[in-house]
Amino acid sequence: MRLLGRGNHGEVWLAHDRALKRWVAIKSGLALEHEARDYPRCSAVVVLHDRLDDGRLVFEYCAWPTLAAALTRHWSATQCEQACLSAWRGLASLLASGWAHGDLAPDNLLVSPRGAIRFIDLGSRVRLGQPARHTRRDYSAPEVQAGGAVTEAAEVYAMAAVLMRLVRRTAGTTRLRRQLNRCLDPSPRARPSLVQLTRPLARPSPGARAARLSLLIVGLVTAATLSHVPAPADEFERLSQDAAATRLPGAPVRLVPVPTTR
Known part of the structure; x- marks a missing residue:
């Protein structure tokens, strides 16, 4: 066996299961009975295969790195959006089973090269509406840290705090932020x-961008005409380039400043 990692509740080892004829992850440590009881069955979490006589748990082996480890690699804005969307959908799937993860953090999420997310280490999970088993200052919602119940809104806060670690490192993610x-x-x-x-x-949509651009052009021309102050030539040049970039039928490719007289 080979050590895969250590978490809050024990160690995880890589082993080959002859009965299943596949690689598995064997977890040993604390709170395993709680983790195994009523284990959630949804695609967002790694599958629990079995519980051994000595109490250790046998999980499916997922070769993806944790989000904590993947933060060091280059992420495009598209990959970042995909990871966030996958995380939100996975969280929705988990909460639909009646459970909250209870310990969302970068080291408890696995991420594929394409940005798919899966949850691991559910030893701290609680039923929705119950207090958390423990909290993390950097990720747990303020109301949970104050002793309140874990709710959907609290898990949304925790997941957002985790995903913000990724988004802040990725260019072109203003909307995600x-x-x-x-x-x-x-x-x-x-x-x-x-x-x-x-x-x-x-x-x-391209149509919406063109409409906003047209309104901006009309506003500049009107303001320049009414105030008898010529609009800056460099502003018209920039708008000309923006109009050409929309590549819409009938879109102007060159704007000419309107001459004004005092």
Whole structure:
């Protein structure tokens, strides 16, 4: 066997199960009875295969690295969005089973090269509406750290705190940062629901971008005409480039400043 890692509740070893004819992860340590009891059955968590006579647990082996380890690699904005969406959908699937993870952190999430997320180390999970078994200052919601119950809003906060570690390291993720900042609101009622978070981020359509660009052009020309102050030539040059970039039928490719007289 080979040691895969150590967590809050024990050690995990890689072994080959002759009966299953596959590699498995064997976990030893504390709170294993609690972790094995009513173990959630959903695609977001690693599968629990068996419990050995000595109390150790046999899990499926997933070769993905933890998010904590994957933070050092290069992430594109698209990969980052995929990871966040997968995390939200996985959390929704877990909560639908009636359980909260209770210990969301970068070292308790596995991430694939394409950004798929799976949860591990469910030894701290609790039923929704119950107090947490323990908290983490950097990730647990304020109300949970104060002794309150673990709710959907609390798990949304914890997941957002985890994902923010990734988003802050990735360029081109302004919309994701705004979304996560809303999830980190101190008030549970102000946080988005998982129904909202499990939808892909809306992207502005080319038509909407062209409409906003047209309004901006009209506003500049009108302001320059009414005030009898010529609009800056460099601003018209920038708008010309933006208009050409939309590549829409009929979109202007060159704007000419309107001459004004005093």
